[in-house]
Amino acid sequence: MILKIRKLNKVGGEIKAPPSKSYTHRAIIISSFADGESIIHDPLISEDTLSSIGACESFGSKIELINDDSDLKIIATKNIENSSTEAIDLKNSGTTLRIMTSMAGLSCNSTVFTGDKSLRTRPMGILMKSGKQLGLNAKSLRGDEKPPIKVKPGFVGGKTAIDGSVSSQFISSLLMAGALSENGLKLEVKGDFISKSYVAMTLDIMEKFGVNINSDLSTKGHENCNEYEKKCASTFFDLKPQKYISREYTVEGDYSSASYPLSAVAINGGEIKVKNLFKESKQGDKIIINILNQMGCEVSIFEDYVILKSNGMLRGVDVNLYNSPDLLPTVAVLGAMAEGTTKITGVRHARFKETDRIAKCSAELKKLGCHVNEFHDGMEVIGGINSGTVTSHGDHRIAMAFSLLNLKHEVAIENGDVFSVSFPNFLEVMAEIGLDFELI
Numbered sequence: 001m002i003l004k005i006r007k008l009n010k011v012g013g014e015i016k017a018p019p020s021k022s023y024t025h026r027a028i029i030i031s032s033f034a035d036g037e038s039i040i041h042d043p044l045i046s047e048d049t050l051s052s053i054g055a056c057e058s059f060g061s062k063i064e065l066i067n068d069d070s071d072l073k074i075i076a077t078k079n080i081e082n083s084s085t086e087a088i089d090l091k092n093s094g095t096t097l098r099i100m101t102s103m104a105g106l107s108c109n110s111t112v113f114t115g116d117k118s119l120r121t122r123p124m125g126i127l128m129k130s131g132k133q134l135g136l137n138a139k140s141l142r143g144d145e146k147p148p149i150k151v152k153p154g155f156v157g158g159k160t161a162i163d164g165s166v167s168s169q170f171i172s173s174l175l176m177a178g179a180l181s182e183n184g185l186k187l188e189v190k191g192d193f194i195s196k197s198y199v200a201m202t203l204d205i206m207e208k209f210g211v212n213i214n215s216d217l218s219t220k221g222h223e224n225c226n227e228y229e230k231k232c233a234s235t236f237f238d239l240k241p242q243k244y245i246s247r248e249y250t251v252e253g254d255y256s257s258a259s260y261p262l263s264a265v266a267i268n269g270g271e272i273k274v275k276n277l278f279k280e281s282k283q284g285d286k287i288i289i290n291i292l293n294q295m296g297c298e299v300s301i302f303e304d305y306v307i308l309k310s311n312g313m314l315r316g317v318d319v320n321l322y323n324s325p326d327l328l329p330t331v332a333v334l335g336a337m338a339e340g341t342t343k344i345t346g347v348r349h350a351r352f353k354e355t356d357r358i359a360k361c362s363a364e365l366k367k368l369g370c371h372v373n374e375f376h377d378g379m380e381v382i383g384g385i386n387s388g389t390v391t392s393h394g395d396h397r398i399a400m401a402f403s404l405l406n407l408k409h410e411v412a413i414e415n416g417d418v419f420s421v422s423f424p425n426f427l428e429v430m431a432e433i434g435l436d437f438e439l440i
């Protein structure tokens with residue numbers, strides 16, 4: 001379907017940020033493997049988090065929406081046993097695939113995970129290799145280190161090291177399952193450690209569910225280190241065998257999803273208040289506030305909301321997205337709508353997402369006449385585009401980010417109805433700030 005937006009009149013207003021996708025996945029999975037009943041308030045119910053729900057149910061947890069669908073009741077599995085006789089289809093969700101691979105290693109029987117065409121391109125080799133030292137018996141059925149992945153029982157924990165340069169989800173995965181394993185986990189991340197803030201989120205929620213972790217993790221990225229310092233830098237995690245304690249948990253708002261309405265107002269001009277975004281959040285994508293400030297908006301962050309004012313005149317910026325790869329499509333689009341050059345660096349890992357987002361964002365902007373230089377770890381965008389047609393390549397973040405170009409140009413997004421992966425009420429939220437979308 002083709003996605004287009006039209007400005008109704010004034011753009012701006014007050015909205016609530018949708019719940020965090022990353023915290024919802026973690027809350028569902030941890031609650032499913034905890035010791036009793038948990039209630040998750042305000043979870044994100046999207047295609048990706050439904051993959052986590054489905055996978056956890058296969059391992060015996062009971063999950064239902066309650067209180068007019070605003071909360072999830074999760075009764076943890078008693079014996080970790082995969083009841084599904086066929087491959088579990090995780091559709092588009094990389095987070096579910098990576099985290100559930102280690103969890104499945106705790107099961108007393110085997111599991112096969114697969115997914116859509118995009119998920120079957122997501123790398124798994126680093127997790128399989130490091131997990132091997134812990135008894136994780138995971139094999140790529142096609143022999144290409146990608147799904148379908150068959151996991152056999154045997155994750156007993158122990159000591160291992162991991163390469164942190166491709167995906168932090170491997171580290172979150174070993175940590176979340178390591179806590180429940182027979183021997184606990186001693187894990188060392190070697191060299192580069194991208195998307196570190198997502199591991200900070202993992203530790204944060206594990207601790208809230210009663211697990212103690214010893215670690216020297218600091219969310220300061222390695223982005224400012226030279227190559228020698230990166231090689232020497234490492235991070236340790238030490239986890240004794242423990243249990244997750246069931247509880248009530250409220251999911252905070254999502255800075256990645258909020259980046260679209262915030263950027264819409266930044267591009268168009270106007271004022272917006274986004275509630276449910278927390279100043280003390282561990283989300284790396286909080287950096288969108290600094291980026292929009294540097295581009296010329298006035299953005300203030302309060303305890304639990306953000307206010308942005310813009311005159312619609314943006315200037316290019318230099319940004320390092322080492323800790324916030326999901327912002328790449330948003331920042332590329334902001335750059336295309338700004339005066340001057342926007343340089344995005346530090347984000348080679350954006351190439352291993354639903355699509356190679358550096359290549360796809362560069363190619364789609366070029367179709368609109370935008371001058372773009374692609375680097376191995378980012379891109380340079382020189383502001384200025386024409387109207388035209390682009391494709392999302394089925395990538396939810398490219399669809400949502402590129403739809404914002406419509407604020408100043410006529411841009412049709414082919415395969416644009418894919419936002420339900422992470423932001424099912426995207427159209428409704430954008431309508432609340434004065435943007436009318438059309439799906440043709």
Ligand SMILES: O=C(O)C1=C[C@@H](OP(=O)(O)O)[C@@H](O)[C@H](O)C1
Nearest residue numbers: 022095167168169195198325349
């Ligand atoms: O753990 C998570 O919830 C996520 C980690 C990030 O992936 P990488 O660690 O692969 O960069 C991010 O891009 C993804 O959307 C969600």
Ligand SMILES: C=C(OP(=O)(O)O)C(=O)O
Nearest residue numbers: 092093094095326353354
């Ligand atoms: C990369 C993403 O998610 P996942 O890795 O869970 O597919 C995303 O939401 O942009």
